[in-house]
Amino acid sequence: MIGINSDRLRCRFDTMAKIGATLRGGMHRLALSHEDKVARDLLGSWCRDCGFELTVDRIGNMFATRPGLNPDLPPLLIGSHLDSQPYAGAYDGPVGVLAALEVLEALDENDIPTNMPIQLVNWSNEEGARFRPPLLASGVFAGVHDLDFALSVQDSKGLSFREELANIGYDGKCKPGWPISGYIEIHIEQGTVLEDAGIPIGIVTGVVGIADIKVIVQGEDAHAGPLPMSKRRDSLVGAAEMILTAREIGCRHAPEARVTVGRISVPSDSHSVVPGRTEFVLDLRHPDDVGLAALEAEAKAAFSAIAAKHQMSVAYESVWAYPPTLFDERLQKEIARAARELGHSHLRLPSRAGHDAWNLARVGPSAMIFIPCRGGISHNESEFAEFEHIAAAANVLLLTVIAWSNGDLRLQSPEIA
Numbered sequence: 001m002i003g004i005n006s007d008r009l010r011c012r013f014d015t016m017a018k019i020g021a022t023l024r025g026g027m028h029r030l031a032l033s034h035e036d037k038v039a040r041d042l043l044g045s046w047c048r049d050c051g052f053e054l055t056v057d058r059i060g061n062m063f064a065t066r067p068g069l070n071p072d073l074p075p076l077l078i079g080s081h082l083d084s085q086p087y088a089g090a091y092d093g094p095v096g097v098l099a100a101l102e103v104l105e106a107l108d109e110n111d112i113p114t115n116m117p118i119q120l121v122n123w124s125n126e127e128g129a130r131f132r133p134p135l136l137a138s139g140v141f142a143g144v145h146d147l148d149f150a151l152s153v154q155d156s157k158g159l160s161f162r163e164e165l166a167n168i169g170y171d172g173k174c175k176p177g178w179p180i181s182g183y184i185e186i187h188i189e190q191g192t193v194l195e196d197a198g199i200p201i202g203i204v205t206g207v208v209g210i211a212d213i214k215v216i217v218q219g220e221d222a223h224a225g226p227l228p229m230s231k232r233r234d235s236l237v238g239a240a241e242m243i244l245t246a247r248e249i250g251c252r253h254a255p256e257a258r259v260t261v262g263r264i265s266v267p268s269d270s271h272s273v274v275p276g277r278t279e280f281v282l283d284l285r286h287p288d289d290v291g292l293a294a295l296e297a298e299a300k301a302a303f304s305a306i307a308a309k310h311q312m313s314v315a316y317e318s319v320w321a322y323p324p325t326l327f328d329e330r331l332q333k334e335i336a337r338a339a340r341e342l343g344h345s346h347l348r349l350p351s352r353a354g355h356d357a358w359n360l361a362r363v364g365p366s367a368m369i370f371i372p373c374r375g376g377i378s379h380n381e382s383e384f385a386e387f388e389h390i391a392a393a394a395n396v397l398l399l400t401v402i403a404w405s406n407g408d409l410r411l412q413s414p415e416i417a
């Protein structure tokens with residue numbers, strides 16, 4: 001049975017995890033930072049050492065290509081991202097990139113030709129922690145974002161993506177976006193479905209719909225001393241009530257819904273001011289359009305009632321909205337078959353986090369393979385995944401890539417029904 005070299009994968013994972021490592025065992029490797037550059041350089045050197053041609057596009061996405069037998073076929077992309085959230089984990093992203101490299105090498109070492117080229121990809125700025133929005137560069141590749149828009153976005157210090165990409169030397173020459181034969185990404189689940197079920201392989205059915213809405217609560221600034229309690233229009237108190245209500249709405253729509261407030265700002269920001277204005281971002285997630293719309297409608301109705309009760313106004317601005325996306329059924333079947341061949345139990349589940357595959361699904365058949373992560377904890381220094389699960393997923397990817405890239409041959413086999 002052919003397979004990836006799990007010792008080499010583990011060794012590379014450990015080496016990569018040292019770049020931007022935090023004292024508490026996590027990862028701080030923001031997009032286009034010095035650490036991101038060092039991680040990219042290391043990935044590039046590994047790819048070149050293996051003889052794979054390296055390409056960087058104008059938004060900094062990195063590609064390493066193993067040629068196929070038929071140069072006319074578009075490549076099958078496999079990969080993920082090397083950037084991280086601040087003080088986050090070492091598994092979110094690198095698992096998918098390094099497993100992809102292992103797949104390319106396993107194909108070479110086992111002399112397995114593929115009809116189409118196989119292309120490893122490291123997407124720039126998946127996380128969106130330093131440069132918003134997230135999934136930025138895969139969005140450019142897939143035509144969701146304009147290249148000039150993406151290059152013009154700035155971090156909190158006013159440094160542009162364009163400048164910082166040039167500073168780390170990853171302002172490549174080729175135009176982002178070309179036809180693809182598919183995209184497959186391995187990623188940690190970042191939830192607890194697989195762990196609770198004791199199952200190593202998750203076949204992702206799609207990405208839930210996400211609506212992020214800025215909520216602006218307007219009361220009136222006042223001195224914290226003289227103004228009596230009864231006369232205040234304290235926007236932060238109104239926002240606090242809204243946030244608790246948002247949580248209740250999420251619980252009412254369990255188990256499918258997720259409702260979160262993770263960002264709040266009070267522009268007056270002073271001990272001695274009754275805050276007249278508070279802004280927070282409401283993050284709504286649901287696997288279907290109707291459910292997502294219901295969450296938004298319920299939240300807005302409840303917030304209006306709370307604002308009226310406190311004699312305040314409330315306004316909304318869409319921050320971003322991603323409709324629910326379904327992944328390719330045929331690819332999901334191939335992944336399931338690969339898992340079965342290898343003796344790994346698997347289940348189907350939706351992703352409740354955004355991933356680059358969400359963008360890629362617009363331009364070609366796309367799919368994801370999830371592995372469990374301990375306690376569902378992610379975007380956290382204590383993030384952890386079992387190495388045997390990483391290796392299992394890499395082997396599932398290897399078989400899936402072979403099957404997909406030789407699809408014409410495999411489709412003639414009666415067992416593929």
Ligand SMILES: [Zn+2]
Binds near residue numbers: 081092187
């Ligand atoms: Zn990720």
